[in-house]
Amino acid sequence: MLLSLVLHTYSMRYFLPAAVMMGTAPTYVLAWGAWRLLSAVLPARFYREVDDRLYTIYQSMVLFFFENYAGVQVIIYGDLPKNKENVIYLSNHQCTVDWIIADMLAIRQNALGHVRYVLKDGLKWLPLYGWYFSQHGGVYVKRSAKFNEKEMRGKLRAQMKAETPMYLVIFPEGTRYNPEMPKVIADSQSFAEKEGLAVLKHVLTPRVKATHVAIDTMKDYLDAVYDVTVAYEGTVDHKGQRKLAPSMTEFLCKECPRVHIFIDRIELKDIPEEQMYMRRWLHERFEIKDKLLIEFYDAKDSKRRNKFPGKSVHSKLSLKKTLPSLLFLGGLTASMLLTESGRKLYVKTWIYGTLIGCLWVSIKP
Helix, strand or coil, X not given: CHHHHHHHHHHHHHHHHHHHHHHCHHHHHHXXXXXXXXXXXXXXXXXXXXXXXXXXXXXXXXXXXXXXXXXXXXXXXXCCXXXXXXXXXXXXXXXXXXXXXXXXXXXXXXXXXXXXXXXEHHHHHXXXXXXXXXXXXXXXXXXXXXXXXXXXXXXXXXXXXXXXXXXXXXXXXXXXXXXXXXXXXXXXXXXXXXXXXXXXXXXXXXXXHHHHHHHHHHCCCCCEEEEEEEEECCCECCCCCECCCCCHHHHHCCCXXXXXXXXXXXXXXXXXXXXXXXXXXXXXXXXXXXXXXXXXXXXXXXXXXXXXXXXXXXECCCHHHCHHHXXXXXXXXXXXXXXXXXXXXXXXXHHHHHHHHHHHHHHCC
C-alpha cells in the first residue's frame, strides 16, 4: 500500500507538468494560427514580433515547470551578457533537457522569443510542435551525406531578410553523448584519432557542417557565438563512472538538484571562415569542453568536483517571469474545455493540426 502510494506520487510529479505542457499545445497553436491569418496582409516584421511574444509566453510556462516547479538550482559560470544579442549557441548534447537549458539562458537575457533550433530532420513529424518549430524559424537538417547546405542557407537568409532576431541553437555532436552506448562513443573517438584530432572523453567529436553554414551565412548579422558547456549534477555513480544524463521525466521529478552552465562568449573575428579551419577550431572548442567536464566529473581533489572552475552565480528565476504565462495558457485551455464546442475545437486542432503540419513539412522541407 505504502509503495503504491509512493509510486503514484512519483508519477504525479511528472504527470501534472506533462499534462499542462502538452494540454495547452492546441490552445497555443490556435492563437498562433489566428495571428498568422490576421498578419497575412501586414508587413512581415509585425508577424515576427507577435510570434516571438507568443513563443515567449509558451516557453515561459515550460520554464515554470523546469525551474520553479522542479526546484533545480541553475549555476552559471563565465560571461553571459545581460542584453539580448544575435547569436549562435553551441553546446554539448547529452539529453532532451539540453533544449531547455538554452531557454534558461535566453530568458535571463530577455531573448526567450528569439530562440530557434537546428533540429534533426525526424523531429519535424512531431504532432503540432514539429510544424510550428519550422514556422518559428527552426531549421531541420539531415545528417552526413544527406545534409542540404543550400536549403539551410536559404532559410537563414530568409530570416535575416525579415530582420528576425536570432538565438540559433546548434548541437554540433549531432547526437547525444550516452554512456550506455559505448559503441557510439568508441566510433567517435576512433574517427577523431584517424583524422589526427584529439580524442575526447566526455563529449563526442563535433561535426562542422551546420555550424559552418550558420556562421558563414550570418557572419555580418551576428553579434557573437556562445560556446556553452552543460553538466548535470548527480550523473556519476559511486564508482566514479559517468551515468546517463536526466531525461525530462527525471528532471521534472526533481532528480537533478543542480545544473551547471559554463558560457564562453566568442567574437566572430576570432573564428576562422574556411570550413577546413573552422573544423579544427570547433574541435578545439570541444577539447575545452572536455577538459571542463573532466574537471567536473573526474577531478582528483573531491572539493573541485561537481563544479566548473572560476566564479559562479546561483541564478534563480523569478515567478513573475513564468507564473503569469502558466495562468494565462492554463486558464485559456480550461475555459475552452468547459464547453462542448470548445472541446470539439480542441480535439479537431490536435487531429487536423497534426495532419496539416505533417503535410506541410513533407511538401516544404
